[in-house]
Amino acid sequence: MTASSYRLGDTIAAVASGPGGAPRGIVRISGPLTIPVLRKLAVPEHREQLRPGRFARRLALGLQLPGWQLPLEAQVFLWPQGRSYTREAAAEVHTWGSPPVLQAVLEQLCRAGARPAAPGEFTLRAFLSGRLDLAQAEAVLGVIQAQDPQELQTALDQLAGGVGRLLLPVQEELLELLAHVEAGLDFVEEDIQFISPEELARQLDRLLDQLQQLQRQFQQRRRAESRWRVVLCGSPNVGKSSLFAALTGQAVLVSPTPGTTRDYLQAELLWGGMPLALVDTAGAEAVSTEKQGGVEGQAQHLARQQQEQADLVLFCLDSTRTPNAWEQEQLSRLGSQAIVVWTKADLVPRRPSRPPGLAAQMPVLVTSSRTGEGLGELRRGVVEKLRGLGSSTASVIPATAARGAEALGGAVQSLEEALRLVQAREPEELVAAALRSGADWLGQVLGTVYTEDILDRIFSRFCIGK
Template sequence: MNDTIAAISSPSGAAHRGVVRVSGPRASELLRRTVPEFLRGCKPGELLRGAYRGRFRDGRGTQPVLVLCMPGPRSYTREDVVEFHLPGCEPLLQCALRHLLSCGARAAVPGEFTRRAFLNGRIDLSRAEGVLALVEASDDAERRAAIALLSGGLGTRVAGVRDGLAELCSLCEAGLDFEGGDTGSVSYAELETRLDALREELCRTLQFEVRRQPPGALARVVLVGEPNAGKSTLFNALGGENALTSRHAGTTRDLLFALWSLPALAGGGCRLCDTPGLDVESEGVARLAQERAQKEVASADLLIVVVDGRLGFADGALPDLPAETPRVWVWNQRDRAGEPPSEDRPWVAVSALERTGLDALGERVGRELASWGLGEGPPSSADVGRLLFARHRRALEVSALELSGAQDALTRRLPLDLVAQNLRQGLEALDDLEGRTTAEDLLDRIFSRFCLGK
């Protein structure tokens, strides 16, 4: 990062003003060469904070310019930053940029200013993503979500959990030297209490992330089937939820939503909806529940038809489903129903209760959605913000899962090194979220989606 980058950072097209932005150690030198009058009294390399008017020399002629000088580290990138505000005419801005490049700047790649801000510790990754999401927000919900990211809301919430987790981890690791049952300075019970609190906070954060997903952002996948087929059990298994299930038909009354991670999809997953069992005959409240379910079914991108394998599927058992909506057939309860008759439908056999066959189901659904162009392919700019949120959610989910593992190990009084291992992994997932340990190629992917000059 010891070179100096430059790019036009205003949107293309005619405007009153356009901005060429420069960041790096040679910013003041470039300023001296293009607008010499300001720096006359300054030492070489010195840059004084402020805004100045003058004339920009682009090698051919001069243009009126407003220069904003922001010496590092109190600048967006923490480097010396100079912005040239010029008349907003594209050829003129291009000419100014070319001149800066000929004077020794390098053309910035998309997102490079924000990447520098991140690498120099000015912002964490979720805030960097907030910048991107804000630039690309296409409606008010997205804009609000982006601002929440940008203001570091997620980072702050996660930082608390992270610190607590790091402390817990070192307590466990310190206790490793003690013999069976004894954890040294703290008891198992105390570790449990602390872990409980952290896990709860993490789950709240996760819930918050789920709720602020822009509606309609992800492909909508709806679970349908007869009452008691095991939809809610499957919903819980796929979406990590805790919806009510029971052996009585008619347990689910309302629509329930969760996010189902499908890494194969560019969007990172889909929105999964659990519905009341579809029943041809129903009245009263049950009738109202049916109507809601039907509405959701009508607007679904894909239906997962859940069938209790012991009963099989009989035509006419379900009200008509929209013929054009793609669907995946699930043969549930295979642990007690056995495998499906292979010839009748392209079944995916699962046991929602024992959580088997779920990967195959995810793969089938992902493939199906992709083949309809849903959540697949190079993401459109509007999809990008969603992808970022999906990344946050996955990191939170992984972390929550590891904490459950740790909790389980504590409850069973397993050796502390096992507990510590889970905690470490939970911690690493959170570090990924903040970008502390994020791999270079993920950073490339994230920042390459920014537009030039940001």
């Protein structure tokens, strides 16, 4: 069933508790016939209680099921129109959790005028009634499917409006700019300008900056859908592969000859509940031109690629020697997504507390792959850093991040086009069109602008009853 074929005027019902037996089970109903349908099920002496009211209520009712001698005892929660999850009149029947009982209730409700709900149909209605935005609807799915506390927290944050908090201010500013430009269009004859091209360009530049930052966060989050990438980098022979082996327990090629690792190695790990891929790369250094085409050149290229794709870089330094020029330069360029690891600590009983030339805020961990010193701290350091990244990246579930990154890309392109038009002093109609398209793309992330295809993609992944 596609979103377009959901019939919205219907009253829908579904078993909303999980499959299998449980002490209590829930059947959910939503739609205009909620009360009439329930009335048909209730024993005659309880029917009077089932009246539309202004507030949510709980009733203890007996329900008649065909073939049952005694009425089924149920707690029925009623929500008046406007107050429920779907914003329709809605109810939940809480009763014994046995699957045949719940099935019998559902069948009776359907005989009385409801129809079985399609997967995600309750949430679709919540979305269409404006109760949730699209990102929140996806978050409902994220809550249902969360595999660990971290995922659950992200989904809950998003449900609480995390995406809107990030994007709405940008959207509002963009619409304001658009309003200025469009106001100017009405007065072209009089030559009145509501915003100067210089000011417009400045504002656009700023919005673009914010959007690109958001886009990066969404992309990062999307990558985190599978695993965080943690990449061991550094000069040849500093002990990256040894560290990789010590951290993963995998046997790898280690040798005193620099340039031992040519390819890259990857191990999938779960540290502190965080799924991550640890990657060992070829030692990097400034490659001379004659080496660039050869195996070393290719190994270096692969290593650089890995470093670029990393969520977190473990930059390894050999503590038996002072950092060389290339390392000094790398250190000065490492951002916040890096940890400096001092290797081979067992070989250096006395060492300065930090490598020279390192920014003060850059964390340094001292390790030895031989004795195991510092490996626990390194693991904890990595987990902590990834947690930090997780909370500084957009608090969105991966499905939203994937959809959002695409739409944000569209918004960025539109705004870049608008900026180009402004700078080239092109007609304001064209600028307005580009801004409008930017606002539409943002609307897609938030779900204020959506297509049937997007709805289908999202709601088809839900289970029935949600």
